[in-house]
Amino acid sequence: MQEKYYGWGLPVDVSVHGWQVDQLIVVVHVFMAVLFIGWFSFLIYALIRFRQKPAHQADARARHFKLPTYVEAGVALFEVVLLCAFSFPIFSQARNEFPREDKALKVRVVAEQFAWNVHYPGKDGLFGRMDPKLIKAVNPLGLDPADPAGRDDVTTVNQLRVPVHTPVIVELASKDVIHSFAIPVMRVKQDVIPGQTVRSWFEAKQTGNFQIVCAQLCGLGHYRMRGFFTVQDKDEFRTWFDAETAKKTGQKQP
Amino acid sequence: MSTAVIPYISESHPVTGVTNSKLGTWCFLASEVMLFGGLFSAYVLLRTGTLEWPHGKELLNVPLATVNTLVLITSSVTMVMSWASLVMKSLSRYRFFMGLTILLGLAFLVVKAFEYGHKFQHHLFPSTGTFYAVYFTLTGLHGLHVLGGILVNLYFLVPGSRLWRTNPEQFTGRIECAGLYWHFVDLVWIFLFPVLYLL
Amino acid sequence: MNSELGSTLKRPKRPDKSNHKMESLMGGRRENEKLPFWRRYIFSQDHKVIGIQYGITGLCFLLFGFTLMMLMRWQLAYPGKPLPLIGQFFPETAMISGIMLPEFYNQLGAMHGTIMVFLGVVPLAVGGFGNYFLPLQVGAPDMAFPKLNMVSYWFYFVGGVVMIASFFVPGGAAQSGWTSYPPLADIAPTGQTLWLVGMAFLINSSLLGSLNFIVTTVQLRTEGMSFFRLPFFVWAQFVTAFLLLLAFPPLMAAAVLQLMDRLAHTSFFMPSGLVVAGKVLEASGGGNPLLWQHLFWFLAHPEVYVLILPAMGIVAEIITCNTRKPIYGYKALVYSALFIGFMSFLVWAHHMYLTGMGTKMSAFFQITTMIISIPSVIVLTTMVLTLWGGSIRFNTPMLFAIAFLPMFGIGGLTGLPLGLAAADIHLHDTYYVIGHFHYVVAPGTIFALFAGIYHWFPKITGRRMSETLGKIHFWSSLAFINGIFMPMFLQGLAGVSRRLFDPTQYAHALSTQPLNVFISICAWLLGLAQIPFILNFFGSLFWGRRTGQNPWEATTLEWAAPSPPPHGNFPKPVRVYRGPYEYSAPGRKKDFWPQNALEAD
Amino acid sequence: MSALSHGGIRRHVRSYIGVFAALAVLTLVTVAVSNLRLAFFFAIAAALLIAVVKASLVAGFFMHLAFERVIIFVLLFFTFLFFLALLILPALS
The missing domain is CATH 1.20.5 (Single alpha-helices involved in coiled-coils or other helix-helix interfaces)
Known part of the structure; x- marks a missing residue:
């Protein structure tokens, strides 16, 4: 089941907006291939034709070539196209154009040395207050029990479940060092700097089990900081979420 | 020490118009500008990053620092006077002004030491807050540069001046370069003083 | 070692016009022989001896950095399996009965980067070739400040010793990557402090060195050597010296700040409220980790141009010499190098697109990154057009120089997707980045340095290196080096992130594991391929064929001095009459016209 | 620079005293300005302006940049x- 997702090139694209990043990567690589093959074949031809032959002397009169200056201008022009037509719009979409709050699922992910703490706001849609001093093994996020908003919050470790075809807004924070929240199949990557919270967003278009990667060296356990990213149908997700809320609120009423 | 004969040590290059040591000193000062540029960039980033940044006036002794600034400016003047007296071919006046420069530099360091001691007594260390960390690091590194300048000047005061008898031109050039460095150190303090103490 | 003064010194006939006096030049040389051994070879002030010291130490560190990489490749190819043969010799803190520990892998990774960049390639390219050949090609008797030059080598040497010593302190060497991002670097064990102290020495060594290069190039050019008659190698070293002079000090400032963080418990880079391993960190907080990234990359991007510019200089020399034809577009090449030097200060934040930077700032840095790709294209194109109409000799230095062109081409082109922020989202910190910069540095700069060694070995020692061993070394290194770095692009596209101790933990990395095994085998074979070079290098010192003053029939000034040049370089002061690359000038018997040859001969 | 005529250096020495006075005065001015409790932006602009003037005086006359x-x-x-x-x-x- 894993094989068809991953191979030696780009992994499967599960994100609704992932095709834009893939398209840019493909366009750039075609541009690079055309440039390299043209330029490399010219090099080989020049090497073969002007190799040292008896009774042949190099001629110092430098023939002025028109073509290279055109090629260089063409390269510069195409780079402008790459910037304005592809990179600026895609990057600003990823960084600025967040989906509407009411239509999206809000999640908070707090990275720590070698695990992802996932924190759902629960029915009331409000995240409970967090306090570093309250952090204990059993309460990795340091949720304040006194805060009513936090009572119905669902927290999991390394398990990010999202419904399909629903935009998800992820609020990222780190407890200790710099991590990087990355989901290769969703074409999402965002450095998580301690001391700041940063938001990222994505929308899945296909169900399945995928993985969250830590893309920034964060210590000796960096390689095993793997999170599971599960995309489920809407109703399947709701039943899971209700069960978790019941488990959480159930504990509250004695 | 045998070195192949290197031209333009004491007479300036016909085209560029500067001697080797002057161009070398200005390159070194350019790298020092970038060093303090890095530190000032750290100050700007840290200050714009936090909301509450204490005003220097409340935490630091401004009158004492003002006196210190005047001390350093005076040492700059005596430094350039020591060079001018060499141009006027009088070694004794050079020694007088160079000695004065060294004393003023030491005075500056003594005032700094007093300031640091005063802070340490009140348990204000670099680790107490970002403002103090920036204050101690910037003024500390500047202080080390002042100390380095004093050591170079001390060398030129006594052992270095033997060169005056054999090659006065080269010795004057060396004092000019030591002067360039000293004025640069004063220039850094001219920016450090308002940034840390007054804003 | 080998600078005995065979040539008899005739007293020059014409009276000395230039202002340095002949007698003291002769006196300088006789005086140099009377120096004790340690003053003539250890604490020498002769730019040639210092160049050789830099070169040999740089090559040793390159080999040491290479072995670190070969250890890493074992762990990446066969994670968790004990290292055969030498595995049991490692201490418990590194390997438990041959099985590598993650912290030791991180140490290898961080020190491989640091040693190869700061202790291997830059000292070899700038300290070795620059120190030896810049004064010769400029026609100067020595560097402008010989004592400063000596101090710069010994600062570098101390920095190197401190870096090696950091392996043996408790907790091991620096292990937060060669970039040492805080807060991870702030809470790392004591090896990180030694890394910072070592870096401080290396920074000051490069600073003193670059000062010398600038003053020598500007002030000590011989008569007739105008700026636009300088060989392109001198231009490349000149621009590199400016990059070193102005870009290194901010990293010195950052190292001071991180040392304060680690030793005086300030928190320049430590934000408030950090919780490490369950305990709240008692640092005062208020710091910003991005401050280090800005200061570090402000240096590190000019640093990568410091790595490539001398290589371009060496390749330009060798290509023109072996095509027997003037360089195509000398002025365009020089202006491109100057423009690269200028722009390299304004592109650094393209390493930081994903740190939460706004779209306006990332747009600015994307534009400057695209702009800086243009001069590199111009440099490559002019060098290829130099081949047109030439009479190309395929000796070993020329093979390495020609191979530099396509390899640096791949390195440069693969920088494009990384420079575009949108594509960088997927490719940031993956093996695509590793492939990109290694293509620029390994088959790029290091091949150019090999070319430089083969090309100038006759000038340094008076003997030639063997062509057959050279060609074996070339073709095997070219094959294996591409075997290592080409598959990395596939891994990068698959999203495999860098610095992973055990890639098989991730599904998308597991699918590329066969590539890892192939890469590792190529890496070890590349290690074997260096043996012919090492034998050739040391063997030719004693058994290489003796050569005269100008075996390659080149035109630049270093070939006007005897091989090896004596102290003070030129027996008679040289005067320059023409540009650096007057090959195959029409109507002349010989197909090369040295810069210092009089009009007649 | 070191080949200055005797008269020339005399003029220079007089200018050094003038520059010294200006620097001392400007130092007192910048402290006085900081006590005026200006709005944050103006306080920075004023302090930096005075510092730049002092710096150019030192660089121009003491470091001879004006004649460089x-x-x-x-x-x-x-x-x-x-x-x-x-x-x-x-x-x-």
Whole structure:
């Protein structure tokens, strides 16, 4: 089941907006291939034709070539196209154009040395207050029990479940060092700097089990900081979420 | 020490118009500008990053620092006077002004030491807050540069001046370069003083 | 070692016009022989001896950095399996009965980067070739400040010793990557402090060195050597010296700040409220980790141009010499190098697109990154057009120089997707980045340095290196080096992130594991391929064929001095009459016209 | 510079005393300005302006930049440009 997702090139694209990043990567690589093959074949031809032959002397009169200056201008022009037509719009979409709050699922992910703490706001849609001093093994996020908003919050470790075809807004924070929240199949990557919270967003278009990667060296356990990213149908997700809320609120009423 | 004969040590290059040591000193000062540029960039980033940044006036002794600034400016003047007296071919006046420069530099360091001691007594260390960390690091590194300048000047005061008898031109050039460095150190303090103490 | 003064010194006939006096030049040389051994070879002030010291130490560190990489490749190819043969010799803190520990892998990774960049390639390219050949090609008797030059080598040497010593302190060497991002670097064990102290020495060594290069190039050019008659190698070293002079000090400032963080418990880079391993960190907080990234990359991007510019200089020399034809577009090449030097200060934040930077700032840095790709294209194109109409000799230095062109081409082109922020989202910190910069540095700069060694070995020692061993070394290194770095692009596209101790933990990395095994085998074979070079290098010192003053029939000034040049370089002061690359000038018997040859001969 | 005529150096020495007085006065001025409790932006602008004036006095007369050759200015121009880039760009992002 894993094989068809991953191979030696780009992994499967599960994100609704992932095709834009893939398209840019493909366009750039075609541009690079055309440039390299043209330029490399010219090099080989020049090497073969002007190799040292008896009774042949190099001629110092430098023939002025028109073509290279055109090629260089063409390269510069195409780079402008790459910037304005592809990179600026895609990057600003990823960084600025967040989906509407009411239509999206809000999640908070707090990275720590070698695990992802996932924190759902629960029915009331409000995240409970967090306090570093309250952090204990059993309460990795340091949720304040006194805060009513936090009572119905669902927290999991390394398990990010999202419904399909629903935009998800992820609020990222780190407890200790710099991590990087990355989901290769969703074409999402965002450095998580301690001391700041940063938001990222994505929308899945296909169900399945995928993985969250830590893309920034964060210590000796960096390689095993793997999170599971599960995309489920809407109703399947709701039943899971209700069960978790019941488990959480159930504990509250004695 | 045998070195192949290197031209333009004491007479300036016909085209560029500067001697080797002057161009070398200005390159070194350019790298020092970038060093303090890095530190000032750290100050700007840290200050714009936090909301509450204490005003220097409340935490630091401004009158004492003002006196210190005047001390350093005076040492700059005596430094350039020591060079001018060499141009006027009088070694004794050079020694007088160079000695004065060294004393003023030491005075500056003594005032700094007093300031640091005063802070340490009140348990204000670099680790107490970002403002103090920036204050101690910037003024500390500047202080080390002042100390380095004093050591170079001390060398030129006594052992270095033997060169005056054999090659006065080269010795004057060396004092000019030591002067360039000293004025640069004063220039850094001219920016450090308002940034840390007054804003 | 080998600078005995065979040539008899005739007293020059014409009276000395230039202002340095002949007698003291002769006196300088006789005086140099009377120096004790340690003053003539250890604490020498002769730019040639210092160049050789830099070169040999740089090559040793390159080999040491290479072995670190070969250890890493074992762990990446066969994670968790004990290292055969030498595995049991490692201490418990590194390997438990041959099985590598993650912290030791991180140490290898961080020190491989640091040693190869700061202790291997830059000292070899700038300290070795620059120190030896810049004064010769400029026609100067020595560097402008010989004592400063000596101090710069010994600062570098101390920095190197401190870096090696950091392996043996408790907790091991620096292990937060060669970039040492805080807060991870702030809470790392004591090896990180030694890394910072070592870096401080290396920074000051490069600073003193670059000062010398600038003053020598500007002030000590011989008569007739105008700026636009300088060989392109001198231009490349000149621009590199400016990059070193102005870009290194901010990293010195950052190292001071991180040392304060680690030793005086300030928190320049430590934000408030950090919780490490369950305990709240008692640092005062208020710091910003991005401050280090800005200061570090402000240096590190000019640093990568410091790595490539001398290589371009060496390749330009060798290509023109072996095509027997003037360089195509000398002025365009020089202006491109100057423009690269200028722009390299304004592109650094393209390493930081994903740190939460706004779209306006990332747009600015994307534009400057695209702009800086243009001069590199111009440099490559002019060098290829130099081949047109030439009479190309395929000796070993020329093979390495020609191979530099396509390899640096791949390195440069693969920088494009990384420079575009949108594509960088997927490719940031993956093996695509590793492939990109290694293509620029390994088959790029290091091949150019090999070319430089083969090309100038006759000038340094008076003997030639063997062509057959050279060609074996070339073709095997070219094959294996591409075997290592080409598959990395596939891994990068698959999203495999860098610095992973055990890639098989991730599904998308597991699918590329066969590539890892192939890469590792190529890496070890590349290690074997260096043996012919090492034998050739040391063997030719004693058994290489003796050569005269100008075996390659080149035109630049270093070939006007005897091989090896004596102290003070030129027996008679040289005067320059023409540009650096007057090959195959029409109507002349010989197909090369040295810069210092009089009009007649 | 060191080949100045005797008269020339006399003029220089007089200018040094003048510059010294100006620097002392400006130091007192900048302290006085800081006590005026100006709005934050004006306080910074005033302090930096005075500091720049003092710096150019020191650089111009004591370091003889006013009489220096063009090569030093080329070096300082690029250094100042990169100094500004390093000072401003990190804070903007």
